[in-house]
Amino acid sequence: MTSLGPARSDGAKCSSQSVHTRTTSSLDRIPQPYHIRGDSLTKSTGLSTFTAPDTPNGHIASSFGRTESSESGTEADDEKGQLLKGLPAPPLRLRKGLRGNSPAGLTPAASPLPTPPAFVEAREFEYFGTNQKATKRTQQTGKQTRDFETYKRRKHREIVRRCTETVLLCGIAAIVGSSQRHSAELRNWSNELIAFLILPPLVYAFYPLRLSRRAHAAGKTSLQALRIGFHIPSRFDPGPLLYPVALPVMIAISLFDRSAAFLPAAIVCGLSSIPSLVTATARTPALGDHIHWLVSVLPLHTSNWRLLDGAAPVPLPLKLGPDSPLSRENLILFYPLHHALVSVLGYLTTSSLDISELQLLSTALIHLYVFATSPQAEILKAMLWLGGLCIFISCRHFLTWEVALARIPTWKLLRRRAPRDLISQIDQSICALLTRGRLQRKRGVSSDSEDELPVRPFPRIRNLQVNGRASTMPATEALSAMEVPLLRAPSFDTLGSSQRSRRNTFTATGHQGRNKLPIGMRKAQSNTAGPPNAFMSFTLEQVRARKYVYAALAYILVMLTILGPLRLYVGKRALSGHEPFGWALGYLLGNIPAFRLWVVSNNLDRWICLPPRSEVDAVFDLHISVEDIRQHILGPANTRLLICIYCVAVLLVGIVAVFRLTSVVEVDTRRKVFHGIMVAMLLPSIFVDPCFIALALSLVLAIFLLLDLFRASQLPPISKPLTAFLAPYVDGRDYRGPVIVSHIFLLIGCAIPLWLSLAAAPRSGEGPWAGWDTTVRDVNMVSGVICVGMGDAAASLIGRRYGKTKWCWAGGKSLEGSLAFAIAVVCGLSATWVWLRIGGWAPWHGQSITLVLGKCIVAGLGASLLESTLTAANDNVVVPVGLWLLVRGLHI
Incomplete structure (x- = not known):
């Protein structure tokens, strides 16, 4: 198997000592999370032993992403055996999927080993083949030999997992492609598709050849160079190489019958998502970027080639059509836009998202920006693009200063300082007057965000080991994040990787590139380090007053953004020039007679759009459908109002149930109550008014x-x-960075299949309501709700209680949980198929029930296997997309 991972030279030593000396004395969260030393956030774990492309030895960096292995599903609570990035880890506990009996050597009781595990005692490229050093290893102690054999078995199981994941993704692609095999228009794109299928494997295969050539140039023999280049590293993860590249193209092929323009955009974005490390050049980084850009646009230039025998090739402009929003020039600019978006999103989320998730998010935003034509898509585009950019530009400094103030320990602010000038005296007096009542109750007890540290008048001095060298510092002094950490020599763990940002807050500007100076030189640098260091001279009153001032300014700017550019854009592009707030009143209350009378009597009909009056023409018989009730009896606006009331009632009942169950059941079970809430709210209502549900999910x-x-x-x-x-409902993924992603990914997982199903779908409506209704109703609209709400909940609840037979690979997931996932998905798809016909949105004839049940079983098993093998991205997002592809490909 070809390796795309990094190689290690003979002179590189595994830093195993750091694994044993890792801080384990205090894993509980402390009440002062912002008082952690800055250098402790990037402490070496001893599991990475590779240098960066620009290092003197010239080796390639160790991973394609920010994390060594991404988490998904039940693996999220574990964090792969390393301390959580930033703050100390929560107490070790039996995670979901690990309660019960686990086979020996697979999943330990408290926390599984890294996936795949790292055997820090051995050289990684010596696992295959025998030599003198391998012979010496077998002569070592029995414990080391047993550890090495255990590692090899775990690694082989992990290889099986990765291969299964790759084969499954290929199977889903085959099902999607077979669903469009009769499309004559898709054959015109055969040149672009062939080029897309050939380019990624060629680029990936060229990478180990470059490693081998570099090793041979460094003095290795040909055999040693090949071993280095084609070695399978212990942490090789094919996910970042597969999902961001393949998923957009698979989605575009599935939607090809609606719009052909999705395909070239997906091809360019997919090739742009190839990890930059694969095309990186050590000596001239810009050359690697240009090569990557050329690879991403190369399929666009194959339209005039005759790669297959058959019809004459069709030029790209003719295939796109005159009404397409794309041109060749637009597609060429997708590569720089994609990488700029990845950089911005990475800055905002720091370590919360894996590199695969960043690439997929960037691709989705680009498609939303280019192809937003329906009113719902325009509103989502306005909120994410226009609103996001306006808030980022206007509130960036205030949010940064707020974070900087939160990171200052209170005990530093309690030190009285004499004001230096008149302005400082006036400022301090005003701030003391504004915060006098509150601070008198809290002074000496707690800070704004955390309890303050006890400070001894004469702190005890102790010796610490910092990077192998003795260091003396006060035992009780907790350094602020605003202070510069100790000088550290670069190691194999930090070379080639940027300084990791602090967790649970956004990255403060000016911190990544700061030089690390000894403690004695901090004061000399404080005058030139920028505004955050200026906060260190404030008093407690000044800090508290500024916190509320910055917060008030941020809230005001957000409201101005909503009432200004967002309101104007939505009114012009999505509502045909109508006022958004008045239009919303008519959209929800327009069928209430009293409201219509009030609007007309006060001459507000120009501001509040009223829908046509619904007349009761339907006859109550056995053949009446839900759509007839919505259109002719209740009215569309009243139906939307009833959906809102129903969803609010379900949400309130669910929240009350969660609070009632707090002292009875464990946290994970309470988390699944929210999954049930999503199912109860969305599963019956999506088919009633899919456009309204899509808008509600966007908001x-x-x-x-x-x-x-x-x-x-x-x-x-x-x-x-x-x-x-x-706090009680977060898991390991939420501890990785500043963003709590659990509830956001839960919502996105339910919404993405619906948004994709409505993409380029035919719309109906007139006047102010043009584009606000559709005749399309498909089972795939609820794929996300079924997958996240039913499948994931069933897998967790059944697997944790009755899961005895674990998968052969690490992670803690059981066969019983995966089987429960598949059964829940099959039941959900079958019930949805029946509800689609009971509601009158689809005819009963056309497919036999046995055939439909067989397709549901195939889709359920595929989604369950994908959920159990996925590691490169969040399973609440990727698995619903995979199920959506299977449902559309199988025509359920």
């Missing part, structure tokens, strides 16, 4: 993102209640 997603921005930025007074409410 809820924007609210979630905005609230999490306020929470991560420590904006008072909203950050503390949000953190306290979400």
Whole structure:
């Protein structure tokens, strides 16, 4: 098997000592998360032993992403055996999927080993083949030999997992391709598809050849160079090489019958998502970027080639058509736009998202920007693109300063300082007056965000080991994140990787590139380090006053963004020039007679759009459908109002149930209550009015993102209640960075299949309601709800209680849980198929029930296997997309 991972030279030593000396004395979260030393956030784990492309030895960096192995599903709570990035890890506990009996050597009781495990005692490229050093290893102690054999068995199982994941993805692609095999228009794109299928394997295969050539140039023999280049590293993960590249093209092929323009955009974005490390050049980095850009646009230039015998090739402009929003020039610019988006998203989320998730998110945003034509898509585009950019530009400094203030220990602020000038005296007096009542109750007890540290008048001095060298510092002094950590020599763990940002807050500007100086030189640098260091001279009153001032300014700017550019854009592009707030009133209340009378009597009909009056023409008989009730009896607006009331009632009942179950059941079971809430709300209502549900999910997603921005930025007074409410329901993925992704990914997983099903779908409606209704109703619309709400919940609840037979690979997932996932998906798809026909949206004839049940079983088993093998991205997003592809490909 060809390796795309890095190689290691003979002179590189495994830093196993750091694994044993890792801090394990205090794994509980401390009440001062911002007081952690900066250098402890990037402490070496001893599991990575490779240098960067620009290092003197010239070896390639160790991974394609930010993390050594991404987490998904039940693996998220574990964090792969390393301390969580930033704050100390929560207490070790039996994770979901690990309660019960586990086979020996597969999943330990408390926390499984890294996936795949790292055997730090051995040289990684010596696992295959025998030599003198391998012979010496067999003569070592029995424990080392047993550890090495255990490692090899785990690695072989992990290879089986990776191969299964790759084969499954190829199988899904085959099903999607077979569903479009009769499309004559798709044959015109055969040149582009062939080029897309050939280019990634060629680029991936060329990478180990480059490693071998580099090793041979460094003095290795030909055999040694080949072993180095084609070695399968212990942490090789094919996910970042497969999902961001293949999924967009598979989705575009599945939607090809609606729009052919999706395909070339997906091909360019998919090739742009190839990890940059594969095409990177050590000496001239710009050359690697140009090569990657050339690879991404090369399929666009194959339209005039005759790669297959048959019809004459068709030029690209003719295949796109005159009404397409794309041109060859637009497609060429997708590569720089994609990489710029990845950089910005990576800056905002720091380590919360894996590289695969960043690439997929960037591709989705580009497609939304280019292909948003329906009113719902235009509103989502306005919120994510226009609103996101406006908030980022206007509030960036205020949010950064808020984070900087939250990172200052309170004990530093309690030190009285004499004001230096008149302005400082006036500022301090005003701030003391504004915060006098509150600070008198809290002074000496707690800070704004955490309890303060006890400070001894004469701290005890102890010797610490920092990077193998003795260091003396106060035992009780907790360094602020604003202070510069100790000088550290570069190691194999840090070379080639950027400084990791602090967790649970957004990255502060000016921190990545700061030089690390000894403690004695911090004061000399404080005058030139920028605004955050200026906060260190403030008093407690000044800090508290500024926190609320910055928060108020941020809230005001967000409201101005919503009332200004967002409102104008939505009114012009999505609502045919109507006022959004007035239009929304008519959209929900327009069929209520009293409301219509009030609007007309007050001459507000120009501001509030009223839909046509619904007349009761339907006859109550056995053949009446839900669509007839919506259109002719209740009215579309009243139906939407009833859906809102129903969803709010279900949500309130679910929240009450969660609080009632707090003292009875464990956290994971309470988490699954929210999955049940999503199923109860969305499964019956999506087919009733899919456009309204798509709009509602878009609005809820924007609210979630905005609230999490306020929470991560420590904006008072909203950050503390949000953190306290979400704290019991977070998992390992949420501890990776500033964004709590669990509820966001749960919503996105339910919404993406619906958004994809409505992409380029035929629309209906007139006047202000043009494009706000559709005749399309498909089973694949609810794929996300079934997968996330039913499948994932069933797998967790059954697997944790009755899962005895584990999968051969690590991760803690059981066969019983995967079988429960498949059964739940099959039941959900079958019930949805029946509900689609009971509601009158699809005829009963056309497919036999046995055939439909067989297709549902295939889709359920495929989604279950994907959920059990997925490691490169969040399973709440990728698995629903995989199920959506299977349902559309099988024509359920």
